[in-house]
Amino acid sequence: MRDDGTFDPLLKFLAGGVVALAAVKMLWHWISTDMWAWICDHPWWTALIAFAVLLAALLIGLVADSAPIYHDDSPQTVDDPDDPAQLTYRMRQLEAMTPTGFEQACADLLTRDGFSRVRRVGGAGDLGADVVAWDDQGRKLVLQCKQYQRPVGSRDVQTFNGTARPEHDADVPIMVGLNGFTRQAVEFADRHALVLVDRQTLKAWAHGTHLYQVLDDEDRAAA
Incomplete structure (x- = not known):
């Protein structure tokens, strides 16, 4: 003990180590004797508890995996959230947006x-025109x-065709369909050089x- 009544740091460390070692020894004794004896005496209960713990872990993992990482319209980013080149979205995020x-x-x-x-x-x-840009x-x-819950139909594509170039001077008119397009819509777009x-x-x-x-990959696959 120091003159001011406090313990030397080294003595504190040694005393703490002794207490920790004693606690670990008591815990190990309980696991290796009492707990092991209970397991040996109750094998069916042990198996049931182990199965329940495993099932709970699997359910928690499934729930965590299915839960969206981001809420509202927030994007998912990788590594550097300030780098726009890293921006990605999951489909369930796009579906949940306004x-x-x-x-x-x-x-x-x-x-x-x-x-x-x-x-x-x-x-x-x-x-x-929902979005405009230049390449x-x-x-x-x-x-x-189009964030429709169903495929976009030919009528919507025809309407877009009537305004994209005449009204907005589009060089590349593009219609985005969250859930795709009907066959008739695709055929109309092909005839009028609309990108779907x-x-x-x-x-x-x-x-x-x-x-x-x-x-480009889509065009090559269709060729």
Whole structure:
């Protein structure tokens, strides 16, 4: 003990070590004798408890895996949340968004891919343009974003075709359908050179692949 009545730090450390060692020894004795004896005397109860613990762990893991990591319209980012090149979305995030949030998510993905002057312009009187942007060749993209719970039909595609180029001077008119498009809608889009981003294309785009790369891969697969 020091002159001021306090214990030397080394003595404190040694005393703490002795107490900790004694506690560990008592715990080990209880596990190796009392607990082990109970397990040997009650094998069926032991098996039942072990099964219940395992089942609970599996259920907790499934719930944790299915729960969304982000809420509302927040994107998922990897490593650096301030780097737009890292932006990705999961499909269940896109499904849970508001229509405005879905449009903004498409705008954010265009920004991630390096498109310039990206703006969300959707709203009352938008005449079919929800997002506009320009690529590195100076071409204007006009996106209409449909978050329907069903495939987008031919009537919606026809309406978009009537405004994308005449009203908005689109060089690349694109319609995004969260749940794809009907066969008639696809056939109409093919005849009028409209770009359709269906669910599978949207998934690849949202998961990190550049939009033009996704569309190019889709064209090659269809050829």
